[in-house]
Amino acid sequence: MKVQTKKARIEILAKFSYTDQTAERTLKLSKAEKRFALSQMKNAAERFLNEEYQLPLAIPLVINGRTRATFGQFKLLKKGTQQFPKELAISEQFLALARFDDAKQAKQIVMDVLRHELIHYALFTENKPYRDGEPFFEAELARLGISSSGATARRKQLSAVRLDYYEAIDVYRWKEAGSQTISLERYRHTKKDYSTKTRWFSRQRVALEIRKIALPQ
Numbered sequence: 001m002k003v004q005t006k007k008a009r010i011e012i013l014a015k016f017s018y019t020d021q022t023a024e025r026t027l028k029l030s031k032a033e034k035r036f037a038l039s040q041m042k043n044a045a046e047r048f049l050n051e052e053y054q055l056p057l058a059i060p061l062v063i064n065g066r067t068r069a070t071f072g073q074f075k076l077l078k079k080g081t082q083q084f085p086k087e088l089a090i091s092e093q094f095l096a097l098a099r100f101d102d103a104k105q106a107k108q109i110v111m112d113v114l115r116h117e118l119i120h121y122a123l124f125t126e127n128k129p130y131r132d133g134e135p136f137f138e139a140e141l142a143r144l145g146i147s148s149s150g151a152t153a154r155r156k157q158l159s160a161v162r163l164d165y166y167e168a169i170d171v172y173r174w175k176e177a178g179s180q181t182i183s184l185e186r187y188r189h190t191k192k193d194y195s196t197k198t199r200w201f202s203r204q205r206v207a208l209e210i211r212k213i214a215l216p217q
Contacts, residue, residue, distance in 0.1 A: 023208035097166035
């Protein structure tokens with residue numbers, strides 16, 4: 001499930017200084033948290049597939065620590081000209097950021113992403129249209145009250161449910177040489193620090209903001 005940049009309602013859930021390593025640690029789960037999250041998601045996934053499609057969860061459900069561009073992903077394995085289900089992956093960073101939201105709302109958002117990926121899996125298994133934007137897939141999302149991908153064109157979306165998600169933002173303090181004016185710039189989080197110092201200006205990464213994004217209705 002991917003997201004495009006759109007006008008949205010933004011709520012800042014937490015803010016951490018980069019003066020220590022607290023900020024980076026917020027983007028990871030402990031081993032205990034991973035075990036708990038996987039257990040909860042696997043149980044929910046098995047119930048959902050059994051109730052809606054009478055299918056077992058026959059592929060691994062994993063937490064992916066490298067995924068940044070998507071919150072969840074249904075992965076396929078290619079063998080020659082054929083494709084087979086490989087795994088369902090949920091972003092570790094997405095789960096880590098969800099910890100800062102109200103527990104009930106966070107569970108709803110995580111389950112929305114998980115069920116979206118499970119529908120990809122179920123429809124692929126049943127040899128039905130399973131890709132984002134395809135009318136049959138979008139109709140299933142609408143039927144089950146699950147949001148479309150944020151990357152799906154609005155004209156193709158049939159579900160009335162809009163995607164809510166979490167985002168990590170780097171805050172930079174910027175100052176031009178010879179000026180007393182200090183301004184702030186915000187960029188989507190990356191491990192790379194874009195702080196620079198020249199004779200013309202200085203820029204320093206000072207904080208990490210954890211945001212909740214609600215796409216417009």
